[in-house]
Amino acid sequence: MNELTVSQIYDKIKDDTRIAEYKIYEDLFNGDHFTAFSIKAEEFKDKYARLRYITCNFTGLVSKVIADMLFGEPVAIIDKENQDFINAVVFENKLDTLFYEHSIANSYYGDNLFKIRVENNYVKIEDASPMLYVPELDPHNVRAKPKRIHLVSTYTKGDDKYLIVETHEPPFVRMRVAKITKDGVTQISNKAFEGISGIKYADSVDTKVNRYLVIHVPNWKTRGHFGISDFKDIKELVFALNNRMTKTDNILDKHSDPILAVPSGVLDEEGKVQKKAFTMFEMDDKGNKPEYIVWNANLDNAIAEIDKIVEFLFMFSETSPDALGMGKNGIAESGRALKMRLLRTIAKRNRKKLYYDEAIKELIFVTELLVKANPAYKVTDELSSVPVPKPQPPTTSWQDGVVNDETERVDIAIKKIDAGILSKKKAVMELENVEEDEADTILKEVSEEDKAAADFTSFVDNKGGDNPPDDKDDKGGKTNKNKNAADK
Numbered sequence: 001m002n003e004l005t006v007s008q009i010y011d012k013i014k015d016d017t018r019i020a021e022y023k024i025y026e027d028l029f030n031g032d033h034f035t036a037f038s039i040k041a042e043e044f045k046d047k048y049a050r051l052r053y054i055t056c057n058f059t060g061l062v063s064k065v066i067a068d069m070l071f072g073e074p075v076a077i078i079d080k081e082n083q084d085f086i087n088a089v090v091f092e093n094k095l096d097t098l099f100y101e102h103s104i105a106n107s108y109y110g111d112n113l114f115k116i117r118v119e120n121n122y123v124k125i126e127d128a129s130p131m132l133y134v135p136e137l138d139p140h141n142v143r144a145k146p147k148r149i150h151l152v153s154t155y156t157k158g159d160d161k162y163l164i165v166e167t168h169e170p171p172f173v174r175m176r177v178a179k180i181t182k183d184g185v186t187q188i189s190n191k192a193f194e195g196i197s198g199i200k201y202a203d204s205v206d207t208k209v210n211r212y213l214v215i216h217v218p219n220w221k222t223r224g225h226f227g228i229s230d231f232k233d234i235k236e237l238v239f240a241l242n243n244r245m246t247k248t249d250n251i252l253d254k255h256s257d258p259i260l261a262v263p264s265g266v267l268d269e270e271g272k273v274q275k276k277a278f279t280m281f282e283m284d285d286k287g288n289k290p291e292y293i294v295w296n297a298n299l300d301n302a303i304a305e306i307d308k309i310v311e312f313l314f315m316f317s318e319t320s321p322d323a324l325g326m327g328k329n330g331i332a333e334s335g336r337a338l339k340m341r342l343l344r345t346i347a348k349r350n351r352k353k354l355y356y357d358e359a360i361k362e363l364i365f366v367t368e369l370l371v372k373a374n375p376a377y378k379v380t381d382e383l384s385s386v387p388v389p390k391p392q393p394p395t396t397s398w399q400d401g402v403v404n405d406e407t408e409r410v411d412i413a414i415k416k417i418d419a420g421i422l423s424k425k426k427a428v429m430e431l432e433n434v435e436e437d438e439a440d441t442i443l444k445e446v447s448e449e450d451k452a453a454a455d456f457t458s459f460v461d462n463k464g465g466d467n468p469p470d471d472k473d474d475k476g477g478k479t480n481k482n483k484n485a486a487d488k
Helices: 006-014 017-029 033-040 043-047 058-071 080-092 095-109 190-197 235-254 275-279 300-316 335-341 343-373 406-419 424-432 436-463 474-487
Strands: 076-078 111-119 122-128 133-136 148-157 160-169 172-181 184-188 204-206 214-218 259-261 291-293 395-397
Touching: 006 133, 006 148, 006 160, 006 172, 006 184, 017 033, 017 058, 017 095, 017 235, 033 043, 033 235, 058 095, 058 235, 058 343, 076 080, 080 095, 080 343, 095 111, 095 122, 095 343, 111 343, 122 343, 133 214, 148 190, 148 214, 160 190, 172 190, 214 343, 235 300, 343 395, 406 424, 424 436
Parallel strands: none
Antiparallel strands: 076 395, 111 122, 111 214, 133 148, 148 160, 160 172, 172 184, 172 204, 259 291
């Protein structure tokens, strides 16, 4: 497969509907629904021009809830041989926060990117917008790795606009720049672009790693898709909810200031109200009297439709109302009961976890390979004791994304220990979220306290009784016997 030229890449992204959809989904997440739906249908602007548009940002809620369940509790990245290196990578790149923010964007875009780059010999891990992503895929094998990955961005200076193409073809990363004109694009040298912008790009860099430094993470996908947004199945429902709320709100406003209707004779010839008419007036033969014209605001059907739309939004977004504390059955009485109510939401979270688990392992593995292959590269200065890694994919440990019921966890651990299927050390490690060494320390402290408590109990039994045995405390025994005899 021949490499795409800069002109071909520009033509590929110019009218790409995928990139247009990204913009719509981003506006939906940010609550700018008027803009999002106006992109879809221009007549929308005219239809709602005189109405105060009400936005119900259910879409933003969907992305935040699932991100909370996925990365609200940090994922543990484990590799005993490289643990110090991994800990340094996580700390220096703030990966716990990066994963959380990455998953929010992944939810609304439908896919997202991790990118490894080197700056002044420091290895950096960042996220990159999927709007930049242009892979060269085999149309006959969509599951095969791309032949090349292009990251496409633009640079503007004055009236001039430039296209920047960063091409990843392991082990090389190449940079190309072109000026965008009304007729298309014209490639220029990186040296010429440096003179224009002050930004220096190397023509080509050998990473010495035969893996991509760009890692694509789908939200979830089917054959032939880059990824599918969490908003795909609900955007029409969100439009319907906003529409119904907007119309209902404006109807109520319109009829909040009713008109007063009066019988003839109340207004004078100039159309002004006669004061005496309100002190006393006569009803005509038809019984007419002053009264407000009040519209019978029968909005039951509108409210019923809103309730049904909200129900459908929860259903098709796979978001349980219990995740928001809006369950109809009240507060769950146990962690297990809550998990049963969150079954579909947990399944959705686990689906996303499949893609992220693979991506995180690849991300750490490629970072290790990059540092190993390039001795000048490093992840930190302060942690000077961090050894050069022995590259290998790590393991991961995930929480279930649901708030822990500590009482239930302890009860389950006790039952497992009693049944002989769980050691006390493992139970401490799970319940206290500590490593093996710390669990040993905790168990040793508990054992010493138990022993001290047992010695104290033994002392009380021997010294504190009214009539201790003769063979243990003869003097005390005789004293007590004499006392007992005196009492008798």
